[in-house]
Amino acid sequence: MSLTLYDKLVDAHKVCDLPDGDMLIYVDFHIMNEYTSPQAFSGLDTKDLTVWRPEAHLAVVDHVNATRSSEPHDAASKLLIDNLEANCTKQGIAFYGLGDPRQGIEHVIVPEQGLVAPGMLIACGDSHTTTYGAFGALGFGIGTSEVEHVLATQTLRYKRMKTMRVTVDGDIALGGTAKDIIMKVVQVVGAGGANGYAVEFAGSAISNLDMAGRMTVCNMAVELGARAALIAADDVTAAALQGHPHSGQFEFIGENWASDEAAVFDKEFTITGAEIVPLITWGTSPDQSVPITARVPSGSDYVSPKDKAALGRALQYMGLSEGQSAQSIEIDTAFIGSCTNSRIEDLREAAKILEGRHVATGVEAIVVPGSAMTRLKAEAEGLRAIFEAAGFEWRPEAGCSMCLAMNDDIAMDGERVASSTNRNFEGRQGRGARTHLMSPAMVAAAAVTGHLADVRDFTRKTSK
Amino acid sequence: MKKTIKGIAAPLSLANVDTDVIMPKRFLITITREGLADGTFADLRFDNEGEVRPDFILNKQPWTTANILVVGDNFGCGSSREHAVWGMRQLGIDACIGTSFAGIFYDNARKNGLALPIVSSETQGDLLQLASDANGGEISIDLETRTITAGDFKAPFEMDDATQTALIRGRDDTMDSLEYVDAIRAFEARLSDTMRVSVIR
Structure with a gap:
């Protein structure tokens, strides 16, 4: 059988x-x-x-x-x-x-x-x-x-x-x-x-x-x-x-x-590979996502009253408007870490975007390597230097940190976070905190521009 | 033995209510199971200043005494934290009726005597409407016949046999499973040395 x-x-x-x-x-x-x-x-x-x-x-x-x-x-x-x-x-x-x-x-x-x-x-x-x-x-x-x-x-x-x-x-x-x-x-x-x-x-x-x-x-x-x-x-x-x-x-x-x-x-x-483009979440459930080149949904995009209500509640919590372009969403914080995306490969991808660039004014950027071994490896490869030169805070100890904010890394009420983590639930990163999930490279791109940004704009126009 | 759950049902129609919402993390820094009632749905029940949110269903009459929730789809998703279920039990919730529950939450509920009858979308809609009526009266969940009754309304629900047995008997799974030590030893005896994990201290 x-x-x-x-x-x-x-x-x-x-x-x-x-x-x-x-x-x-x-x-x-x-x-x-x-x-x-x-x-x-x-x-x-x-x-x-x-x-x-x-x-x-x-x-x-x-x-x-x-x-x-x-x-x-x-x-x-x-x-x-x-x-x-x-x-x-x-x-x-x-x-x-x-x-x-x-x-x-x-x-x-x-x-x-x-x-x-x-x-x-x-x-x-x-x-x-x-x-x-x-x-x-x-x-x-x-x-x-x-x-x-x-x-x-x-x-x-x-x-x-x-x-x-x-x-x-x-x-x-x-x-x-x-x-x-x-x-x-x-x-x-x-x-x-x-x-x-x-x-x-x-x-x-x-x-x-x-x-x-x-x-x-x-x-x-x-x-x-x-x-x-x-x-x-x-x-x-x-x-x-x-x-x-x-x-x-x-x-x-x-x-x-x-x-x-x-x-x-x-x-x-079945999903075709070509459909896999850089995505961001706009809402408070991980399935509420759109391509970075798209707009936040509008009520007219949905038929069922249930879905319309969910949209309204999510947008209210997230402080967004219907139909707003994804790239117009300005962030306060950039966070790279969590069991989803804090491995050495993730840090390398983010560092590629950050090399030779700097975090936008007013954005607080934090990276928490997933383990002590990951941190040491990243430091040996020169990644820490890249993150720090770009204005990221390089945390010396590993942990779940701001993914679920059970330690002292807590986003404030209304604070908007571009995050390489796994959940954008209400209150996940702090009471009233607003989470946008994306890849580590996309978090780096958002940190540098100060708003959600398309990572392809960085890889296509590399100045090197 | 608990075969029937009766009481006031409160409607909580939001979909995807996750365990972060059921039990915010600031209540998780604890080594006991106790003292979690205040944390349950804390951000829905109270505002940032700790004042009661009068609009939230569990803060309104008659639902302040509700022991049953009629919930939206995919209730209990997210983190595995059993604190969510402990807190709901301590708040006096005996059952949540919904169309689907996250797997870990479902198993945690069973371990703590929280019944999760699964109903069709149509029944969910009917029950949400019934529960929204302040004069709607009590509803009754019969675990043995897997039936929900509210006045003239009657609908079946799904619940797997093992969960049904566990809820009715209110058993302790750990103690029950220790009756199978011989089977566990026999399984282990079949494992080769390379299948016996030994973590370096």
């Missing part, structure tokens, strides 16, 4: 069926952070349970920590950080804390450490765990009760998802990036369009991506509701497994980690 990659992964991890229709699946590797794990550890204590297999877990500090310094910025965040370290010490779990050269955003450091391989099942109390699908691994986010469940049993109760394939074929347009691919997919499928589905990305535009690009695509698949995202493992994947601290330790054998040729998906979408 022909199987999808998703079904192969589920089958390979099924422990047993449960009488109520769920199954138990085995979690090969589990990652924790300081904010969604405390109540899981206290749950173990209350129930007098121990951790089933401590060596299969990694805990990392990334959500609440300051990025200006390795010292917590306040007592509350210090409590969360110290609590995680104490829980890990007690349970014998690896802990990469502040100041550790391996610290960084969880989904950035796991590949850096060689802790993901095709065929694995990875869970983490963070929705962007879909990132690992880039390696042909089944990764998905879980809640805190499930974190407790994994700690105690090394398994999860699981219901098999339906399958969706999104095929992006052909060369993507000039200036388009992996970020634009996934933003386009979210726009086409819709913010909840993949609820209940595991989504496999296929087609030449996907297989042509490097691992960083594939991770960006799978990372943001959760914004269309996908509980898992997958890309078939290939030679690019195999090459990316080499040269890390855990390289060579793991091999998840038993299957060819790709969907069989004749595998049937419950739902299919």
Whole structure:
């Protein structure tokens, strides 16, 4: 029988069926952070349970920590950080804390450490765990009760998802990036369009991506509701497994980690590469995006009263007018970072735009490398010098930072941010803050011009 | 055993209500599950000065006592934070009726006794209208028969068997799953050494 990659992964991890229709699946590797794990550890204590297999877990500090310094910025965040370290010490779990050269955003450091391989099942109390699908691994986010469940049993109760394939074929347009691919997919499928589905990305535009690009695509698949995202493992994947601290330790054998040729998906979408142009979000849901050359929608663009109401509410929150051109939107802040776009490849793309240019007057620009290792690499390559010469603030510590503003990097009420992150929700980057999602290079272009700008205007007219 | 949820339903028709909106991050810096009622929908319920927003549905009579929400599409999207569900429970919400829920939110809800009946768009529209009527009275969600009733109105809802069982029994999944230790050990025994992750400390 022909199987999808998703079904192969589920089958390979099924422990047993449960009488109520769920199954138990085995979690090969589990990652924790300081904010969604405390109540899981206290749950173990209350129930007098121990951790089933401590060596299969990694805990990392990334959500609440300051990025200006390795010292917590306040007592509350210090409590969360110290609590995680104490829980890990007690349970014998690896802990990469502040100041550790391996610290960084969880989904950035796991590949850096060689802790993901095709065929694995990875869970983490963070929705962007879909990132690992880039390696042909089944990764998905879980809640805190499930974190407790994994700690105690090394398994999860699981219901098999339906399958969706999104095929992006052909060369993507000039200036388009992996970020634009996934933003386009979210726009086409819709913010909840993949609820209940595991989504496999296929087609030449996907297989042509490097691992960083594939991770960006799978990372943001959760914004269309996908509980898992997958890309078939290939030679690019195999090459990316080499040269890390855990390289060579793991091999998840038993299957060819790709969907069989004749595998049937419950739902299919096809997008042509030429449609992938630089996009920006104008609203408060990741599916509310337009090409940078287009205009913010108008009421007349929509038929249903529901959609008209959503438009009105989003525009009011965002402080925009119907039909306003995307490039007329002026920004206060430029932010490059997050598990979506803070890898070395992302920093290189932004630096290409920034080299020999300067941030516009009045724009505050910040870059937070995704991990300590990424920062060191970027500094060695001279990227820090480029960012700083351009007027960007180069943060010395890694973390989620202004993507969700759980630390002290909080956008103010009404502040407008060009952001390389993953969510433009109301209040995401701060109460009343206005987020426009885009690729890192597009953030750099916006920082330099002071308004949302077309990255192609920079690459076409390079002065060099 | 809880087979029926009854009460006042409040309409919250916005689509894509995400967990950042349900539980803003400033309430997340905590190591307990408690004290989250005030944070729930905080930016919808209160203005920047902390004053009650009188126009928000849960601040108006009779919906101040609502224990059921009729919600828009794709409710609970975004972050995995279970704090959103803990807060809703602490605010007294027993059920959200909608057309679709984000996966992690759906699973978190089940773990905490928050019922999420899934209905058609048509039923959602009917219920939003019913819930908007201040004199509409109570509605009733029968988990066993998977039926919603409000006066003469009656409609079916979808809920998978495992979630239905969990909600009615109010069970602890972790303790339940530990009854399968033999199966877990047998699975592990089949794993080769290269399939046993061991993280460098």
